[in-house]
Amino acid sequence: MTAPVLTLDGLSVRFRMRGGRHVAAVSDATFDLAAGECLALVGESGCGKSVLASALLGLLPGNAQTAGRAVVDGIELLGADEKTLARAVRGRRIGLVPQSPAAHLTPVRTVRAQLEESLRELTGTPRRELRRAAEAAAERASFPAGHLDRFPHELSGGLAQRAATALALIGDAPLLLADEPTTGLDRPLVDRTVDELRRHADDGRALLMITHDLAAAARIADRVAVMYAGRIVELAAAPDFFGEPGPRHPYARGLLAALPERDFTPVPGLPPELGDLPRGCAFAARCARADDRCEERPRFTAGIACHHPVGLSTRLEGHRA
Ligand code: SF4
Numbered sequence: 001m002t003a004p005v006l007t008l009d010g011l012s013v014r015f016r017m018r019g020g021r022h023v024a025a026v027s028d029a030t031f032d033l034a035a036g037e038c039l040a041l042v043g044e045s046g047c048g049k050s051v052l053a054s055a056l057l058g059l060l061p062g063n064a065q066t067a068g069r070a071v072v073d074g075i076e077l078l079g080a081d082e083k084t085l086a087r088a089v090r091g092r093r094i095g096l097v098p099q100s101p102a103a104h105l106t107p108v109r110t111v112r113a114q115l116e117e118s119l120r121e122l123t124g125t126p127r128r129e130l131r132r133a134a135e136a137a138a139e140r141a142s143f144p145a146g147h148l149d150r151f152p153h154e155l156s157g158g159l160a161q162r163a164a165t166a167l168a169l170i171g172d173a174p175l176l177l178a179d180e181p182t183t184g185l186d187r188p189l190v191d192r193t194v195d196e197l198r199r200h201a202d203d204g205r206a207l208l209m210i211t212h213d214l215a216a217a218a219r220i221a222d223r224v225a226v227m228y229a230g231r232i233v234e235l236a237a238a239p240d241f242f243g244e245p246g247p248r249h250p251y252a253r254g255l256l257a258a259l260p261e262r263d264f265t266p267v268p269g270l271p272p273e274l275g276d277l278p279r280g281c282a283f284a285a286r287c288a289r290a291d292d293r294c295e296e297r298p299r300f301t302a303g304i305a306c307h308h309p310v311g312l313s314t315r316l317e318g319h320r321a
Helices: 049-057 082-089 111-123 127-140 157-169 187-202 214-220 238-242 250-257 312-317
Strands: 006-016 022-033 038-042 064-072 094-097 175-179 206-211 223-228 231-237
Touching (some): 022 064, 038 187, 094 157, 111 127, 111 157, 187 206, 214 238, 223 250
Parallel strands (some): 038 206, 094 175
């Protein structure tokens, strides 16, 4: 069996705040990701998904404290110094497809200039070959060669996304990290964008797509990890999750039920503050299945963190979650 591209083992991130307070943004995240596989990390805004992405890239603010392990292609990220992260991780082992490509691109430089700069930095391409290499890099992300001499503000949202993806692919990083790559795009463009990301996973990369867009996740993911209040509460094969038998965690079922093409019924209530989490299950205040047992925090075992996950017998009883 080949080693996973990404291994998270108990990854935790908390922020030290004024007055000695702590905010537990990510707690005990554990999963593997293999080459050729796409894992969608889903959950409501503010649940810790993007903090997890920042931890992998070594871009956490100074008041962050980390624990656990995060290994990409043999490099332990949490203990890595800035030089290692800059020279061996960002761009080379992790290619970032950003949330806002237009903001990620340098506004005063053409796409060609930005691709050529990344090629020089990441691959050492000699000057005389840069022009051809930039065109090849653009083609990998389906960015049209005829638009290479445009500035970012001259690009549509879809083309800016492709330019950012082309930049992310240059270092041939084994892990592509797509952080909310579909934000602000209309549905046809979402579909095109995620299909392209999937294609890059099919070419042998591991793809971690952080998203609140469940339709996008359903379209391309092999597995789904659901995050709630900083914890992964369910990890399931995508066909089981989006089809039958469906999610087992009440929160994950609520997320799916909220989709317009399903019940269009939002999960009641609001998530807890990450700086003021309850001692027991963080979803208890919103959960129709909660009972006294839920005052104790459920452990994550066999892909689920819940004392009363939805199972066959409860489905036959009728859907309570
Ligand atoms: S542990 Fe209890 S409160 Fe939490 S999701 Fe499961 S049933 Fe609901």
